[in-house]
Amino acid sequence: MKLYSSASYYQTMKQATTRLSGIFLFILITLNLTAQKKNEFIVKIGDQKVGKEEFVANYQKNNTNILDEKDRKTPAEYLELYLNFKLKVLEAQNLGYDTVNSFIQELKGYRQELAKPYLTDVSFNEEMVQTAYHRTKYERKASHLLILVTPEASPADTLVAWNKINDLRKQIVAGADFNEMAAKYSEDPSAAQNKGSLDYFSAFQMVFPFEDMTYRTPVGQVSGIVRTRFGYHLIKVHDERITPGEIKVAHIMKMFPQQASEETIDKLKLSADSIWQKATLGTDFAELAKAYSDDKQSAVEGGVMNWFTPTNMVPEFAEAAFALKNDGDISPVIRTSFGWHIIKRLEFRSTPPFEKMRTDLETKIKQNPAISKYS
Template sequence: MKLIKVTLNFLLLNLSITAFAQKPTDVLVTINDSIYNVADFERLYNKNIDIIADESQKDIDTYFKLYKIYKLKLQNAYALGIDKSPKIEQEFKVYRSELAEKYFINEKELDRLVNEALNRADYEVKASHILINVDEFAQPVDTLKAYNKAIDVRNEILKGLAFENAAVKYSDDLSAKTNNGNLGYFSVFKMVYPFESGAYNTNIGEISMPVRSNFGYHLIKVYHKRPTSKIKNIAHILVETKDKNDAEAKKKISDIYKRLEVGDTFYDVAFHFSQDIHTRDKGGDLGIYNEGSLNINGASDVLYDLNFKDAYSKPFLSQYGWHILAVTNIKDKPTKEELKDNFLRRIKSDSRSKILEKDLIVHLKEMYHFKTNEKNIAETVALLNREELMNQPAVESNPKTEMVLAEYSDKKITAKNVLDHVYSFPKQYAAVKTDELLIKKAFDFYSLRKLKEAYNNELETNFPEFAHNLHEYKEGLILFDLLEQNIWNESAKDTIAQQNYYENNKAKYLQHANFIGEVYVFNNKSDAKTYHKLLKNNHKVKESDFPMVYKYQGRFYMNDKRLPENLDFNSLGKNVVKYNNNYYVFYIRDKKDEHQPTYDEVKSQVLSDYQNQFENQYNEELINKAEIKVNQQVLDQLKTKYNKKSLN
């Protein structure tokens, strides 16, 4: 029977707690006619609980007092119009833009691109290419024509035509006439993303299928792949040549090399003998070497093999003459973690960003039920005034210019919108070859911009966490400005009040007796006495010869728990001190008796303490003037909920 009663009581207790448990919308407190509910309090409490160092502030009663003061300060700041200051509005605008950025990006795709780039940074590729030009916005028939030409060239190469000869014969890259299409070594971010991917994904010795970039179609032949080199500062010595058979130049570089071999410094040799007038006064310094940045034939392979500081190469011949290259400094490559933030920024700004943008376009068009009228888009081409493009003509409103090109949500994009956009940015569109391509490009760009604007304007509505973070950040800015203006600056100006605070609280600034030095602890009296004697006579002592229990060093106050109790401060260092079966040896470098510092000596600490007192008085005034109504039942339920958690 007793068990049944206990069980029944337990069930009734649970029912009562469930029946009266607070809801997020329940009012917790009303402060000066502003209502704050449970959800607001819990969100702040749970967000801050793990970063609160003072355990007492985790108690609901204590935190609730802080919460009320926080809200009162914010009310005061809004009443003073601090939220309307240009500085606050500008900082808030910048933060919102930064916070909104992640909502416009597919995070999984971004992570994939970052990891891909980090992995590619581990090695570099040596490749050549053949370019078949085709405009980025070419008609399908022209694109297909260029693709087929690239396939035909590839087939010729596979049948026996040397890739280098094919580059000279077919490539639309003008540099191929002199370099046979050779691009040397390159690593991540050095080429447009599609080309980079084509090169990294092609095996050594193979030729890629046509790779599309904004320049056209590329055929890529990969010759070699190698680990990325360390970061090198380099220098060189140059002896110019009339031609490759210049015997005098060859003798000069040989004599210079002998000087290095017998021990002359590279700096001195370069300074006196290099014929590069731009670098010889700096000992031949060329700065940090980046693969592909040095236009000296053969330099890449030579430098790759120089892998320690002060290493230098044998003389080699380039298009400029004879060189000797040297590594003047070398350090390890950055780790993936060190590169990550930089790569993240670069991905958002290079050609990879188009991949992220493509995902966004698809998402926004689905979200806003975007519908286009292809017929009206085609008719807009006839309305374009290409001859007046750079004069930015005004577009008149009439039935033709007001025809609808697209609809989304309850909005429309008209021909006038797109034409106005084109005439506002003429340089962006002047180079587009055909009117059809121009209107298509402008329509796509303008449509994406309008969809992004709509999406951006609705972020607070669609993403509550975004709205909360923004709100908290703005309140943080406002509160900081209030504290700075009304508390910190005001209290800092009142030097008389600070001096009075010092006089009334002198005991707080009393400097207790302390010493600077070392404390050695032994469990053997003989070792302690020997060690003390050696120190006293200023002998150099090898600590490893004495088995000590502990060694402490630094500044010590007399209440330090590491020191023996009831030490005589005046006799410190004169004798070995026995305490709890251990023997203490003191080496005193400096010591100070207990003393009272002057106001000027502790002025900064006094200011900090006075500002805290000033702020506490400010808080008390706010509380005393406020009308506060607490829903005690809801507060008690919160205490039951959270104080029990902290006990567990």
């Protein structure tokens, strides 16, 4: 079995790049591929040759119709992506991974990347927006296990990481507890404490390959292996719920330091209780916030906060806020890691209809650099 080291990869890249000067001219001067020599190639990988005709045809097909200049790849950039794909196929064949479903899925991702420009396809764009809208309506709760591997990792290092997480997946499928395995083996620094738990999230809140795999995995099941810019992940989906909507509240906070003693915390609770009594007896909530709240940014606005959903707010705070049934209702004093809070519901709105969200969804898909493209 032969593994391609990073040295051999860069040697291959150098060899191919030296032939690119002619390809630049070839692309710029003519679209007539039939006039070229049929056996001309730009690089040899093992016993396989990457032909100039094959490369140029793919480059022209998938790169010349992209309207946004920043999304276009130079021939050199496209060549690197193309060779990564070819190397992974060859190594998978050498190691017998070419029939393993999770590795096939990774290679599918390379094919999709090579198959751009998807943003110029109107019907495909519509599918992306519809998918994003559906996911804003349903939140998923999941845990994950991460094995780190950088986007720049050599094919050999990539296969080592893949093999490691594949072995872990086999153990989990055989009955090992997912969260205990995450606590023991995950290379996410927070996993030792949270055992990989991520709580609820929905569209645009995770890197896209992670989000996509989460929504494609049935509740209660463990995903296949998925790669993001952080490395390889396994995901266990625990629950799905309808997104409750968005809420706007005002709050009053009595803040305590993270290292505060229980005595200090109890004294602040007495202060919060006193403020709560005034609020429930009819004293103007906004004036109480201005006078007593330690959240100075919202205090000047009478305690008013921006709209939020359960997934982009501290869980304890979100739970108390969404438990309020009517505008004007005031919560009991609740505790978060930041302090004691009193919450007043001001307004609630459910997830808007698709057409009202379309423009915002399209903008997020096209412009947010943290989101990979929908597929």
